[in-house]
Amino acid sequence: xxxxxxxxxxxxxxxxxxxxxxxxxxxxxxxxxxxxxxxxxxxxxxxxxxxxxxxxxxxxxxxxxxxxxxxxxxxxxxxxxxxxxxxxxxxxxxxxxxxxxxxxxxxxxxxxxxxxxxxxxxxxxxxxxxxxxxxxxxxxxxxxxxxxxxxxxxxxxxxxxxxxxxxxxxxxxxxxxxxxxxxxxxxxxxxxxxxxxxxxxxxxxxxxxxxxxxxxxxxxxxxxxxxxxxxxxxxxxxxxxxxxxxxxxxxxxxxxxxxxxxxxxxxxxxxxxxxxxxxxxxxxxxxxxxxxxxxxxxxxxxxxxxxxxxxxxxxxxxxxxxxxxxxxxxxxxxxxx
Amino acid sequence: xxxxxxxxxxxxxxxxxxxxxxxxxxxxxxxxxxxxxxxxxxxxxxxxxxxxxxxxxxxxxxxxxxxxxxxxxxxxxxxxxxxxxxxxxxxxxxxxxxxxxxxxxxxxxxxxxxxxxxxxxxxxxxxxxxxxxxxxxxxxxxxxxxxxxxxxxxxxxxxxxxxxxxxxxxxxxxxxxxxxxxxxxxxxxxxxxxxxxxxxxxxxxxxxxxxxxxxxxxxxxxxxxxxxxxxxxxxxxxxxxxxxxxxxxxxxxxxxxxxxx
Numbered sequence: 001x002x003x004x005x006x007x008x009x010x011x012x013x014x015x016x017x018x019x020x021x022x023x024x025x026x027x028x029x030x031x032x033x034x035x036x037x038x039x040x041x042x043x044x045x046x047x048x049x050x051x052x053x054x055x056x057x058x059x060x061x062x063x064x065x066x067x068x069x070x071x072x073x074x075x076x077x078x079x080x081x082x083x084x085x086x087x088x089x090x091x092x093x094x095x096x097x098x099x100x101x102x103x104x105x106x107x108x109x110x111x112x113x114x115x116x117x118x119x120x121x122x123x124x125x126x127x128x129x130x131x132x133x134x135x136x137x138x139x140x141x142x143x144x145x146x147x148x149x150x151x152x153x154x155x156x157x158x159x160x161x162x163x164x165x166x167x168x169x170x171x172x173x174x175x176x177x178x179x180x181x182x183x184x185x186x187x188x189x190x191x192x193x194x195x196x197x198x199x200x201x202x203x204x205x206x207x208x209x210x211x212x213x214x215x216x217x218x219x220x221x222x223x224x225x226x227x228x229x230x231x232x233x234x235x236x237x238x239x240x241x242x243x244x245x246x247x248x249x250x251x252x253x254x255x256x257x258x259x260x261x262x263x264x265x266x267x268x269x270x271x272x273x274x275x276x277x278x279x280x281x282x283x284x285x286x287x288x289x290x291x292x293x294x295x296x297x298x299x300x301x302x303x304x305x306x307x308x309x310x311x312x313x314x315x316x317x318x319x320x321x322x323x324x325x326x327x328x329x330x331x332x333x334x335x336x337x
Numbered sequence: 338x339x340x341x342x343x344x345x346x347x348x349x350x351x352x353x354x355x356x357x358x359x360x361x362x363x364x365x366x367x368x369x370x371x372x373x374x375x376x377x378x379x380x381x382x383x384x385x386x387x388x389x390x391x392x393x394x395x396x397x398x399x400x401x402x403x404x405x406x407x408x409x410x411x412x413x414x415x416x417x418x419x420x421x422x423x424x425x426x427x428x429x430x431x432x433x434x435x436x437x438x439x440x441x442x443x444x445x446x447x448x449x450x451x452x453x454x455x456x457x458x459x460x461x462x463x464x465x466x467x468x469x470x471x472x473x474x475x476x477x478x479x480x481x482x483x484x485x486x487x488x489x490x491x492x493x494x495x496x497x498x499x500x501x502x503x504x505x506x507x508x509x510x511x512x513x514x515x516x517x518x519x520x521x522x523x524x525x526x527x528x529x530x531x532x533x534x535x536x537x538x539x540x541x542x543x544x545x546x547x548x549x550x551x552x553x554x555x556x557x558x559x560x561x562x563x564x565x566x567x568x569x570x571x572x573x574x575x576x577x578x579x580x581x582x583x584x585x586x587x588x589x590x591x592x593x594x595x596x597x598x
Contacts, residue, residue, distance in 0.1 A: 041576075041580070216569075219565065
């Protein structure tokens with residue numbers, strides 16, 4: 001909980017990870033390249049005091065996770081965006097199985113994302129059903145750029161992807177987080193193209209598609225799609241990080257998103273552990289949209305809008321009653337700040 | 338970027354390297370639409386007996402292979418166009434595909450042949466896409482200048498090329514000047530010519546990517562779109578600069594995790 005002028009701000013971190021990138025888990029040299037690439041983004045955009053040595057970045061463990069999110073990071077609830085990368089990491093990078101450990105320990109604090117890969121075709125459908133039956137899955141995280149047996153990615157409008165989305169909907173899933181962001185070595189940039197979201201959002205009007213990293217650097221394509229499709233939302237992780245190093249640019253991104261999508265479709269995410277929520281939230285709450293941008297775009301970033309972005313918007317997508325949830329969390333030992 | 342980062346250059350005694358530097362300054366990072374020289378991507382240059390060796394350093398070892406090839410190839414061609422330069426060897430340092438790109442570029446082999454799996458759509462199409470996006474961005478910066486000078490949509494749509502010029506590093510609209518935008522206007526006009534759009538004095542100042550003039554009504558939507566394209570393109574520029582700064586710090590990539598305050 002963040003407090004601002006006597007008001008509580010309930011914070012949901014819509015995009016975070018609990019990964020294991022220790023060298024012993026690297027399947028190939030790509031496991032090493034991947035985490036080094038993440039570490040470079042971490043070092044490049046974090047304030048100096050928030051930069052971790054590489055070793056800690058590879059594996060920070062449960063204590064650091066709970067501290068950085070709930071004890072010092074103002075976060076009330078966090079969404080585990082499971083990422084698999086089985087071709088790079090022996091046990092996966094942060095699968096729903098790995099993530100379920102903390103979900104089980106702090107059931108009210110975490111929402112767990114599962115996933116599917118349409119390239120598994122028929123054979124994967126049962127596995128998907130089993131995952132849904134055996135784990136407390138609240139949403140899905142889809143990674144269209146993931147490598148699989150020589151394939152460099154897939155698209156949300158592939159026929160098998162539609163079959164999986166149908167099944168997910170049947171099994172009660174409402175929210176689909178789709179990773180569409182900056183190039184991460186060695187993945188193919190084409191696989192981050194956002195246009196497939198447009199098709200899926202039209203075909204599945206009752207599913208919500210939260211486009212993680214707002215498609216950066218394809219923000220323009222993302223904005224045209226999200227402005228048209230009422231069920232496409234902006235996941236702000238990565239974009240958030242500019243608030244420190246490039247505040248003016250951050251303001252331009254936010255002004256554009258407010259202009260095209262309005263204040264009810266923007267959702268905070270830290271992308272922890274690439275960036276830590278504490279400084280992101282402090283700097284975001286202290287941030288004022290420059291006057292010329294307010295005038296240029298006819299938008300503002302008021303306290304009420306910040307509160308929507310930090311928690312209220314995504315709470316609505318996941319049917320979370322903030323008052324009831326806050327009361328419940330007050331009793332879990334981590335306490336409210 | 339305003340200041341020009343001069344890479345360490347080694348020229349033969351008495352050789353005037355101005356032409357070489359000027360050629361390099363024209364090579365752009367297609368995505369960032371900025372000179373590779375200004376971006377600091379040229380690490381060193383050595384010219385001996387008509388043979389040039391250029392070392393590039395891109396912001397990360399995972400910069401997209403197609404863009405990396407494109408810049409290395411453009412650098413090589415730019416230097417080969419300098420009188421007296423007979424041979425150019427480009428190196429890419431610790432880029433993930435350095436060996437393959439160097440082998441192809443230095444032998445003048447096309448990208449599609451060197452990287453058959455990556456060449457979806459081809460490099461020419463990629464280059465054109467970014468030239469066109471760059472046109473929108475350059476025009477959008479000019480429009481910002483015009484709006485700041487108090488021009489409304491109707492005025493902007495009515496302006497002809499011969500009504501806007503540069504004098505004393507200022508944009509002149511008729512006899513009114515708007516300070517500071519000279520480079521903005523030049524960059525827009527350069528790209529407009531490069532794309533083969535109508536540049537006759539009586540042509541409208543502001544046209545769309547196909548050369549069609551705007552009505553004030555259509556202009557409003559165009560302006561809103563163009564500014565979003567600019568913000569989108571600046572994302573990679575912002576990443577690149579931040580990552581480049583980091584890369585220049587010895588030790589970070591070795592796991593030290595130290596960045597300057």
